[in-house]
Amino acid sequence: MRKRKTYPKRHRYKVGDKVVFRFAGKTRKGSVVELTREDVGLKVNAHATYVAEVYGIQYPCLGIDDSKVFGNILTEDTKAGHPIRKYGTPTHTRKGFGVSEDRGYHHMSLPRLKDMCRKYKLKIGGNKKELVERLEKRYKEENEFAVV
Numbered sequence: 243m244r245k246r247k248t249y250p251k252r253h254r255y256k257v258g259d260k261v262v263f264r265f266a267g268k269t270r271k272g273s274v275v276e277l278t279r280e281d282v283g284l285k286v287n288a289h290a291t292y293v294a295e296v297y298g299i300q301y302p303c304l305g306i307d308d309s310k311v312f313g314n315i316l317t318e319d320t321k322a323g324h325p326i327r328k329y330g331t332p333t334h335t336r337k338g339f340g341v342s343e344d345r346g347y348h349h350m351s352l353p354r355l356k357d358m359c360r361k362y363k364l365k366i367g368g369n370k371k372e373l374v375e376r377l378e379k380r381y382k383e384e385n386e387f388a389v390v
Contacts, residue, residue, distance in 0.1 A: 249289040249309050253277050254317075261320045263294055265301045265313035266349075269325045272296035278303070300381065302358075303350070312349050347374045 255261060259274045276293035280303070292304040292315060304313045319326045347355065355373040359366045364376045 247309065249282050250306050251288060251290060253290045253292070254306060255292065255315065255320075260323070261292075261294060261315045262323075262325055263301070263304055263313060263315045263320075265304065269316070269319075270294075270296045270301070271324065272301070275300065302347075303354075347377050 255274050257274055257277065260271070261274055262269065262271050264270075272294045273296075274292050275295045278291045278293060279287035280289040280291050282288040289305070289309065291310070293300055293302045294304055294315070295301070301313060303310060304315055306315050307317050308314055316325070350358075352370050352373070355370060355377065356366045358377055359373055362377070362380055364380060366373070368376075
């Protein structure tokens with residue numbers, strides 16, 4: 243019998259905390275930039291999630307310790323302050339904005355992408371590719387202004 247997945251209801255980390263997380267098969271070390279919530283089944287805002295940033299690249303929809311399929315903050319590694327196990331190659335050599343896959347928009351469902359577009363007051367019509375492009379464009383524009 244499989245054990246039911248648990249979803250943290252409260253945020254364990256706050257904005258600015260340094261965390262070690264695994265996203266798209268790679269381990270990264272960054273900081274929390276936003277606290278978010280996601281729906282679990284019929285329960286609204288039942289899952290506490292995070293957005294982390296590393297070298298100007300944001301990684302959305304992070305859970306904690308396998309509460310999400312695609313990206314999770316690793317509690318034990320975060321307590322140690324560095325990755326404990328060797329998960330893969332380091333990503334700190336990457337520079338620039340990267341492509342949308344680096345931020346993980348491509349794996350999101352269309353309704354989730356539309357929610358993000360609503361949050362940032364972007365047009366919500368169109369197909370998945372167009373929504374990903376809008377979010378990517380918004381991210382680049384926001385960071386260009388922040389650097390100046």
